[in-house]
Amino acid sequence: METESGYDPDLWRSLSEMGVVGLVVDEAQGGSGVGPVELEAVMEEVGAALLCSPLLASGVVAAELLKALGDKGVSERLLPEIAAGTSIATAVLTGDSGCWTEEGVTITGEIQDGGWQLSGDGSYVLHGQNADVLLVVANTDEGLAAFVAASSAEGVSIEALPTFDHTLRLAGISFDGVEADRIEASGSVWEAVRRAMDLALVALAGEQAGGAQKVLDFTVEYAKTRIQFGRQIGSFQAIKHMAANLLLETESAISAARHAASRLAQDSENRAEAVSLAAFACADAFVKTAADGIQMHGGIAFTWEHPAHLYLKRARADAQLFGTPAYHRERYLQELGA
């Protein structure tokens, strides 16, 4: 879970070798070539284990963004490294506001001396402090455009942000006239970002569903073994009924996450509706399960050594990462035509 660098390089290597990092990368580019359904399944495991790795940043957001942008040259150069885990990529999409719409883009790109240069402050960059490759969406005279920059390039300064959930790595990245290569998008850049964010939300939903299920599992297990008043505490309705309610939450979260994944896999018309439903349902379910799980444990879960609080921290972080549950409920209603 928590490590100094934010992830464990050995684990990262294993994940890469198992093909997990390249799940959504085409086989031709060294990936597993599978899709959202398999990704979601893996993310359930990630959530259960509270795994801390740049998978979401590099293997999901960055990989999908590159695919969706459709610049063959750039993709063929970067995707194999990403899939192999030898390069860690991340995307710079928003600034201090943490607003995940087009208006949230804070970086600007302009041509200087015949090449593109980027300037401005990005924030909420997933695993920014571990990334080699930065995919940057920026405003230009020609509208929104996407760029690749090296994290080691001159003018890049990366500041790790102090996250409450220590298993989450976020950075602020400032660009001061940083040289970058423009990615030639085959279609709308923002549409590509939306595709990447939809996949990220599905992955996150899977993580949340898996996390919720794990908390429920170990809480139920505790309720079967902990004896108070001469009975297992799980025999008390107060505990039993909380557990039953949480089962409804977690099963609904799993259904929602898997459904959204399959809608993405089919590239269905109402994918956005399914994604936003999963986004708020899974976020709320994980927070509620993790929160009630602590209450059901009692004092033991109030101690640092017990893992329950780590799940609550992750649940709270996940619920804010790519838009709040309220934001996604609103988006859901809009997708329903209201």
Next chain:
Amino acid sequence: METESGYDPDLWRSLSEMGVVGLVVDEAQGGSGVGPVELEAVMEEVGAALLCSPLLASGVVAAELLKALGDKGVSERLLPEIAAGTSIATAVLTGDSGCWTEEGVTITGEIQDGGWQLSGDGSYVLHGQNADVLLVVANTDEGLAAFVAASSAEGVSIEALPTFDHTLRLAGISFDGVEADRIEASGSVWEAVRRAMDLALVALAGEQAGGAQKVLDFTVEYAKTRIQFGRQIGSFQAIKHMAANLLLETESAISAARHAASRLAQDSENRAEAVSLAAFACADAFVKTAADGIQMHGGIAFTWEHPAHLYLKRARADAQLFGTPAYHRERYLQELGA
């Protein structure tokens, strides 16, 4: 409770003789000359008994409106009849929108042949179908003004509205050039309406608190006597914990209603804050208690003969009568300066 005419004349006579109808009317005008605190206490009993009478319409809203308007002549003529219960008065303050602010006033008054005439459609008129005297707030060329009209006057048509809670009487009243006497207000007419509405809200809060407490009482009693699985159902945590939560709701409602009453009695500066807190806290507490009370009873409360559903109907009606809980929460926040 439910009667054809909407109230029981014998009961009304007893209430009048006991001084309940004239609670807020000065002794000089035949009332008890006490105030909001005593009124709130009586209304707790009214709520517990699901009493159906024009008390709120005549003894509270109309009486307080007359007092606040401060036209000595009109008051001396009407208040003694109101206090004695020989005349039933009610106020026409809003139209179909059910909006209880100044903008909601739908009646207009103008001078014709040297006298005032009222026109327009009022609605949500409490016990309009039983009233002798109509106090009407209307827009005029000179701004908002208050009038007295007889319900039997030419041009008045009264239509009983079909309420879901059969113990509640509401009417729509249309005015078609109805002759009326203008009440000479000593201050702002709307300020007088606000004072009357504040008292009405406190009375309603008392009714809600008393209703909630009654439901909790008979539900707890049932939980002590109903045996299932060889045990009183109140020994099961599912029931016991619901009851404990409801006790918190009902005690809070009682505290809020009494506090608001005492703030009105002191004519305190932050009376509006206390009134709006009581308005939504008591409304929500009564609805929740009545609703959970049915669930705690099980099948027996799903039958028409059991009184539980009558309390839920009254609770739902009370929660909408003078503005919804959401409306009062918003007002509360404004009173807190936000």
Next chain:
Amino acid sequence: MSSDNQSSNDVLREEVRQWLAENWRPEIARTLSQEQYGWETSETRKAWLANVVESRWAVPRWPQQWYGRDLSDEQGKIVEREFAAVRAPGAGQDRINLWANTLLAGGSQALKEKLLAPLLKSEVNMCLLYSEPGAGSDLAGIRTRADRQGDHYVINGQKVWTSGAAVADYGMLIARTDWDVPKHRGISFFFCPMKQPGIEVRPLRQITDESHFNEVFITDVIVPVENLLGELNTGWQVLNMALAYERSSMGESARGPRSGVAESRNEEPLVALAREARVLAEPKLRQDIAQAISYKRLNALNSARAKADLEQGTSSSIMSLGKLAMSRILHEEARVRTEILGAQSLFEGEHYPRAEDANFLTLNAYFTSIGGGTDQIQRNIIGERVLGLPKEPEVDKTVPFRDVRTS
């Protein structure tokens, strides 16, 4: 799947198709599609069902001896699919006919000969005589008694929450036959003839001001011994089997508004209502509406997952969540409707159909959260049977019923 199976399935499919082509005539289809569903079964429907039963398509998974064909579950589905394709009723009763399946599983030879075919042909009407005023959540606490006298049982007691009792020919009834053993072990299960003098049916008025249910007063009612299902005193097991049929179908549907106001097929009802009430732009309501809709959608997704699991042969824990989920859906939807309508919800009647709906749905939600096992009982079941949490200490489990405390 072997190619042998495959080809025999093809043969079967062809056989069903051909039979339907010959028998499911357009005029029958038209008549049945226009029928209102009610307690009485039309002659056309009866005739059609009789044909289906006699042609052995009603219960193809059942044994040959009882109108069946000994088909596998998979083959049974083939038959059902062909019937469904042309919207012909009557097939798949081996999966869904509560009465017939219970009778097949537990009935005596005599009773099966007498009633199986009529049940499959909808020639007899049935009702359930389980609940009693004193035995609601605790169904095993029933006090209706059955006493053996010669070749019949004499039943005395009172049942409640019975629908269709007035028109029923038989009721599936549980009664106590041994008072000296713990409560679950002294119950027997009967097919009780309803058309006899000792049966008195009184409609029960619900809080929705409807009467879908009855109280049934039972005085010296006679039941032949061959109408006993299962062994004497094993009625609790028969009952649980019968309840399993019922539960598996709950949580998937519930009554909607009764106002008759047409609802858009394309728009969520809550969205349509808020639009009509001109409050669709209110941010707080939008959150509530989205949340309420999500409960419904999530339940549908859960059901779909449960069905997929079942089809793959894995049993699913999600199935049992449906009823609890439905309870939340209904209460929350009614709450949001009220919120949308505001003061309008004070009213009822023909001029206020939207208010009528909100108020009706508010009360009717208790039909789901109380009826057929309260939410509280449902949470016990989920906690114990699905999550494997231990049961509470049962004070009356080992006590002779005679000595058990009652209200």
Next chain:
Amino acid sequence: MSSDNQSSNDVLREEVRQWLAENWRPEIARTLSQEQYGWETSETRKAWLANVVESRWAVPRWPQQWYGRDLSDEQGKIVEREFAAVRAPGAGQDRINLWANTLLAGGSQALKEKLLAPLLKSEVNMCLLYSEPGAGSDLAGIRTRADRQGDHYVINGQKVWTSGAAVADYGMLIARTDWDVPKHRGISFFFCPMKQPGIEVRPLRQITDESHFNEVFITDVIVPVENLLGELNTGWQVLNMALAYERSSMGESARGPRSGVAESRNEEPLVALAREARVLAEPKLRQDIAQAISYKRLNALNSARAKADLEQGTSSSIMSLGKLAMSRILHEEARVRTEILGAQSLFEGEHYPRAEDANFLTLNAYFTSIGGGTDQIQRNIIGERVLGLPKEPEVDKTVPFRDVRTS
């Protein structure tokens, strides 16, 4: 009230006033008002308290024999009010000093002579040794043992959730002294000397990353027989009396934010936060904020009502609701803070004091909803003691503790 009483009250009031005028000197007042509260008591405070005790103002309701004046409760209040009027500490300990009251009620002559005065003078530090890892909600399930050896008891076991254990001179400890009787009947209550080798104190790290509590490991710790409170094996009664003191003071206050960000005295913290975050205009948040504030205000109104009831001599059922109410207040306030901050709540540390607060309060709310009896236990207590609902069947109530099931 008789005029005799009235005049003797006036005499008393005058006496207290005069004593305070002579003794509560400005330099003492200034020194004490600037003190930080902590585990250690300053010399100035000790000297002042000693003066109060010796002048018999600390516990005026207590008997003459034990530093008191045998005053009535009403007269005790007069003393307290005069002390409060000049902000002088030390009076009213007969109402609020947990340790001294417990000792007075249950202690041996020897122990009272030894410790009562030092306790009233804050010369000794105390801690509570009740909870154990295996006995949380079920406090009577403790397994720490006390075995008599000659003129002392030998204690072995482990305690948890102890605050101040490292600096305590004595701990109020419950231990099992009879294993062959049901659990409530084999417990004894001791004043356990803490400054001895067998006591090992380990800080417990909370989920808030603070350490306000300890685990205490107890190995062959010696307690003189005169340190037993109450009779042997009646410790459960002594404990309940001691817990009553504690409970009556809960639900009235709780820790606020720890960021140190100054909060407006005039504005509700949630309103201020929303204003600062520029989201105060959002209708959904406004509803949440109003609701959260109302929980707090309603609890304050409830407390005021409870106090008024008590002063009128009627016992109040509302008192027991405070802790449950506080739990809801704290969890809900933390939730709304998070809602207000949105993505900001991802962070912590000095640059994000608002996020630090929201996150800390989210976790710290469990201190109230779990500590000192979980919400679930609290609902049991309210249901049973206030509403009079029957207890659950207790499986271990009559079983010798030796045979009781444990984790």
